[in-house]
Amino acid sequence: MSRKQMVRPGGRSARVQAAVHSAVRELLSEVGRDALTVPLVAQRADVTPSTIYRRWGDLQELLSDVAVERLRPDGEPEDHGDLRTDLTAWAEQFLDEMASASGRAYVRDALLGDPDGSNAGQCSAYAAEQIDVILARAADREESAPDTETVVDHVVAPMMYRILFRPAGLDTAYARQLVTGLLGRRRAA
């Protein structure tokens, strides 16, 4: 488990984390990633470099934590009244965000400075939680629906795999095709 997850909200520790995260975000847009250093972040956040090394280990782990925060969904997925429309809209937006230049950079950062895999797991948990919400609404409407892991395999995994390994042809039509492939298959079953 990553160090940041031991932080209690409201305490000094949480204030330090907020200041350091916001220093990283500011400096990323001002000086760019290549010029970013721990002393520079420490100066902007008004903490000592050793505070950062102690909590995050190194710059890559700090960037990974910041990236995961940026990848946290803003709210629940929109409710369009049926499963197919909800899932299609969510997949289109997810692909749009993750395949953007900043989305790709955050996904890479989240993976790279993540020796124990907890940040990558958190990224996947964010997607699964959004899908859970969509599937719970489908259940309330008494629609037939696949389970979350099946949606992860058929919709999330192909998009993320192609973003990282095989980036050609990643557009809205691709996201829609994945949802149609999944829900079409179940309807025929």
Added chain:
Amino acid sequence: MSRKQMVRPGGRSARVQAAVHSAVRELLSEVGRDALTVPLVAQRADVTPSTIYRRWGDLQELLSDVAVERLRPDGEPEDHGDLRTDLTAWAEQFLDEMASASGRAYVRDALLGDPDGSNAGQCSAYAAEQIDVILARAADREESAPDTETVVDHVVAPMMYRILFRPAGLDTAYARQLVTGLLGRRRAA
């Protein structure tokens, strides 16, 4: 395109590359990744550190190139006489290799030191080439078969996504289930 791909086989350049790659592999098993440095690799490969910096940029890019070489398949997938058995056997072996400790380390290395994405693309191309061979055999036998990109989406992508982001439950049964999901669906269509 990565620097190494400009190397012509047989020349001094190819000999340097072979010596440096083999120095990295030896040192990885002798001293481990954390103790690996460019000067150490240079000494073992009998080249100057600047030769390495000039060709690979930094240690992470060198590790990425070495990882891609390690992820290159040893030969063509086995021919078991029918598509379902061929694809199942290949998926089981792929998951076994990629989800192992060394497989995960190579996949991470390949992704991390890869600013232009060419090494990640090469990993994906290796998988797609193996699938092409399996599908060409199926076509020769006049079996009905999905296309390569569909197999990538339904079999390769879920395994690689879960290795990187969601590693619980990655066993032989999971690989088989993905192939059954794909071929079962087409049979019903």
